[in-house]
Amino acid sequence: MTRNCKYTSSNRIALLLVLTLSLLFSACQTLAPIQAASTETASPTTPPPTATSLPSPTPTATPGPLKLHLSPELPAEVFASIPTPLGMVLSNDPQEADIIIEVASDEQIYELVSYQVYALVAPFFTVQDDIALKQLTVLLSGKEDQEETPFNAIFATEPISLLKRLLDSKNPNQVKLSPTDDLSAIPDGSWMIVPFDELQPEFKVISIDGLNPLDDDFDPSDYALSLPIGVRIGTSDREIDPDQLVSLLPESNYKPDQLTSLIMTGVTAMARDTAFVMSTEGALYPGTNIRSVMRASDLTHISNEVSFFENCPFPDPDYEGFIFCSDPEYMDLLVDLGTDIVELTGNHNNDVRAIYKVDSVPYSLDLYRKNDMQWYAGGTNLTNAKAPLKIEHNGNKLAFVGCNSYGPYMAWATDDSSGSAPCEDWEWIKQSIAELKQEGYLPIVTLQFQEEYLYTATSMAIRDFRPLAEAGAVIVNGSQSHVGKALEFYSDALIHYGLGNLFFDQPGFFITYDGFIQKHFFYQGRHISTQLLTITLEDTAKPRFMTEDERAKFLQDIFDASAELRSTP
Numbered sequence: 001m002t003r004n005c006k007y008t009s010s011n012r013i014a015l016l017l018v019l020t021l022s023l024l025f026s027a028c029q030t031l032a033p034i035q036a037a038s039t040e041t042a043s044p045t046t047p048p049p050t051a052t053s054l055p056s057p058t059p060t061a062t063p064g065p066l067k068l069h070l071s072p073e074l075p076a077e078v079f080a081s082i083p084t085p086l087g088m089v090l091s092n093d094p095q096e097a098d099i100i101i102e103v104a105s106d107e108q109i110y111e112l113v114s115y116q117v118y119a120l121v122a123p124f125f126t127v128q129d130d131i132a133l134k135q136l137t138v139l140l141s142g143k144e145d146q147e148e149t150p151f152n153a154i155f156a157t158e159p160i161s162l163l164k165r166l167l168d169s170k171n172p173n174q175v176k177l178s179p180t181d182d183l184s185a186i187p188d189g190s191w192m193i194v195p196f197d198e199l200q201p202e203f204k205v206i207s208i209d210g211l212n213p214l215d216d217d218f219d220p221s222d223y224a225l226s227l228p229i230g231v232r233i234g235t236s237d238r239e240i241d242p243d244q245l246v247s248l249l250p251e252s253n254y255k256p257d258q259l260t261s262l263i264m265t266g267v268t269a270m271a272r273d274t275a276f277v278m279s280t281e282g283a284l285y286p287g288t289n290i291r292s293v294m295r296a297s298d299l300t301h302i303s304n305e306v307s308f309f310e311n312c313p314f315p316d317p318d319y320e321g322f323i324f325c326s327d328p329e330y331m332d333l334l335v336d337l338g339t340d341i342v343e344l345t346g347n348h349n350n351d352v353r354a355i356y357k358v359d360s361v362p363y364s365l366d367l368y369r370k371n372d373m374q375w376y377a378g379g380t381n382l383t384n385a386k387a388p389l390k391i392e393h394n395g396n397k398l399a400f401v402g403c404n405s406y407g408p409y410m411a412w413a414t415d416d417s418s419g420s421a422p423c424e425d426w427e428w429i430k431q432s433i434a435e436l437k438q439e440g441y442l443p444i445v446t447l448q449f450q451e452e453y454l455y456t457a458t459s460m461a462i463r464d465f466r467p468l469a470e471a472g473a474v475i476v477n478g479s480q481s482h483v484g485k486a487l488e489f490y491s492d493a494l495i496h497y498g499l500g501n502l503f504f505d506q507p508g509f510f511i512t513y514d515g516f517i518q519k520h521f522f523y524q525g526r527h528i529s530t531q532l533l534t535i536t537l538e539d540t541a542k543p544r545f546m547t548e549d550e551r552a553k554f555l556q557d558i559f560d561a562s563a564e565l566r567s568t569p
Contacts, residue, residue: 063238067091068248071102073165075116075158077195078229078250085247097234101248103165104230111245115220116227117196117213117254118158118166121203122151123188124489124530125559127552130207133224137167140175152189163193166225193225197253199521199528201474201494213254214521214529216261216296220254255524260396263297264446264475264518266499267482269305269348270333271324273505275315277541283332286503289544290517290535295338297519298393301400302339302502303446303479305346307360308367312352323351325360328367333503335371341389342368344378345402345420345448345479347411353418354410361418377402377446378413378420385413385421386428388436388443396522399441401432404448405464406480420448426464430471437472442527445473449480453511455561457486457497462568469493474527475520482512484534484558488565494530505540513537514546514554 066088070079082101084090091097104113120136122128128150139149155178156163163175175193178186184202186192191206196213199205205214208224220226229250233240270278278285287294294300305324312325334342352360361380368375376389377400388401404411405423413419423429433443445468449461457465461478468476469491478485481498488495500515517533534551535543546554 065089066098066238066240067096067234067236069094069097069100069102069234071100073103073162074101074229074250075162075195075227077253078116082248082250085244094234098236098238098240099245099248100232100234101250102230102232103162104228108230108232110230110232111242112231112249113228114249114252115254116229116250116252117220117223118193118225118227119196119199119203119213120154120191120193120206120208120225121199122191122206124202124204125562126204126206127555127559128206129551130210133209136208136224140167151191152187154191154193155186156193157195157198158193162227166193166227195253197523199523201527201530202489203529205529205531214261214531218254218256220252258394258396258524260299260393260398260522261297262398262520262522263294263300264444264477264499264520265302265502266479266484266515267305267501267504268302269324269346269504270326270330271306271348271504272315272319273317273507274503274541275326275330276317277539278330278333279315279327281541283329284336286541286543287333287337288542291337293517293533293545297338299340299391299398300338301341301343302334302337303343303346304334305348305448307349307352307364309352309356309358309360310363311356311358322348323355324348325352325356331367331371334373339371339373341391341400342373342375343400343402343446343479344375344385345404345446346378347404347406347408347420347448347480349378350410350419359418376400377404378418380413380418382413382415382421385419386432388432388441390436390441396525397439397441398444398522399436399439400444400446401429401436402446402448402479403429406448406450423447423464426467430467433468433471433473440525442522442525443471443473444475444477446477446479449478451480451482453483453509455483455485455558456564457488457561461497462565465495465497466490469495475530477518482506482509484515484554486558486562486565488562490565494527501537502535502543503541505537507540514550515543 068084068088069091070082094100104110140154153176155176157178160175160177178192205212211223213223231245231249306326308328308331309325310328312327349361352358365375374389377385379385388399391398402421403423404420411420412422433445436443452458465476473493476493476495478496478498482501483498484500485498499518501512506512514536517535519531519533520527521529534546534554536546536550537543
């Protein structure tokens with residue numbers, strides 16, 4: 001076998017020597033270059049490099065699933081609502097968890113925090129509005145004579161251990177666990193602590209240190225009954241996707257973008273002495289004391305009984321008649337108060353036609369339209385007057401419908417003339433209520449009814465108001481009354497038989513000076529609460545909010561009158 005080898009030569013003698021040596025080793029091998037002969041001593045040759053074997057790569061361990069710890073102190077509904085995403089497992093030990101969700105504390109740093117909001121509630125017919133947190137915690141700790149407390153006991157739908165953390169770290173013993181959120185099912189004189197989203201109209205929400213979750217500027221972080229739920233990263237150094245943390249944050253049960261507040265008022269008739277004051281002191285004068293509250297509501301309702309008339313004469317404060325008109329300049333007051341909805345059930349809406357032979361209803365409607373106000377229960381003909389007003393706000397669907405049962409005949413709309421919607425035999429409005437409810441609306445009904453000057457509800461009013469609640473209304477109001485009147489809950493509706501005057505004067509009839517502004521709250525498609533704001537008249541035309549003592553007396557009188565309804569079949 002012939003092998004070809006590479007080599008180098010300098011002289012023949014050296015070549016023969018190399019060939020001789022190569023034969024001795026058999027097989028042709030690659031030789032290191034040989035340097036040419038020299039008289040110098042040859043340097044030792046450098047040995048060929050030895051190949052170094054590389055170590056086999058060590059396999060990298062695949063990280064296990066992320067560990068998620070849910071604190072057992074979390075409210076039950078929160079615990080149940082937190083998902084366990086793919087790639088995660090639940091861990092009972094917070095020390096070994098990668099992500100921890102718990103009731104937040106000051107000792108930890110949280111990536112995200114949400115709030116579960118609770119409310120302290122009492123039966124609706126409770127006079128007290130507020131309690132100091134310090135007093136509440138003392139009472140719950142059993143350190144004060146229970147005969148001096150405003151309640152016999154406080155019940156709660158949440159575990160007592162959670163409420164202890166919310167209210168008092170010193171083991172309160174006056175909180176009792178309730179299996180129900182139905183206030184009527186617990187003993188008289190008891191209050192409750194309930195989740196915000198479980199509020200019901202039969203509850204009165206009690207403020208704590210002046211803070212109430214129904215406040216227009218409510219901040220959950222400032223409120224004693226807000227429970228912070230925090231999401232934090234554990235001691236692991238694993239990288240966690242921020243979006244994953246967001247997906248784990250429990251939803252708050254208080255979502256302001258799903259809450260709607262509605263102001264509703266009683267009689268407005270900008271005429272007579274009220275009009276005289278507006279013409280001399282300025283059109284905005286009557287709203288001076290209540291403006292901020294009226295404007296803060298999402299929706300504001302005014303029951304305006306008197307039509308506007310361009311040629312309305314300067315008001316006579318000594319006028320003793322009952323035919324009215326309003327100067328168009330008085331519209332500035334309604335605009336300034338943030339009026340959104342105008343009720344037209346009033347029995348003075350066609351007075352201008354009666355005395356001046358001019359139909360002023362179309363002109364009035366045009367003023368409302370130009371000022372972005374909507375109206376109901378009146379119009380340029382019977383069909384328009386009976387049409388409900390439908391409003392959607394923050395996901396809450398409200399429908400307003402009303403009628404005039406009192407008259408007089410000239411105030412009622414006909415097929416081809418303006419006026420208010422007549423109640424007739426009540427059948428059309430009951431059918432309208434039922435249809436609105438079927439469409440998913442919350443029907444709100446207001447009535448111009450027979451007038452009388454009593455706190456109590458008459459048997460005639462009870463007879464006519466209650467069937468509207470049975471038809472599906474959530475609120476039934478008497479807009480006619482110049483006197484604040486009794487209330488009741490009937491067939492799942494709040495019935496208020498009269499709110500009293502807002503802007504109207506009746507000098508000498510002092511019972512007419514006190515009245516109500518209602519503030520209703522709707523959340524996630526339900527009517528959840530009503531606040532009764534109490535006002536009294538001063539300077540003939542300017543209502544103001546009552547003092548604490550005035551309010552307590554007035555509420556007690558109204559609530560005493562309301563108690564009679566609970567025994568009326």
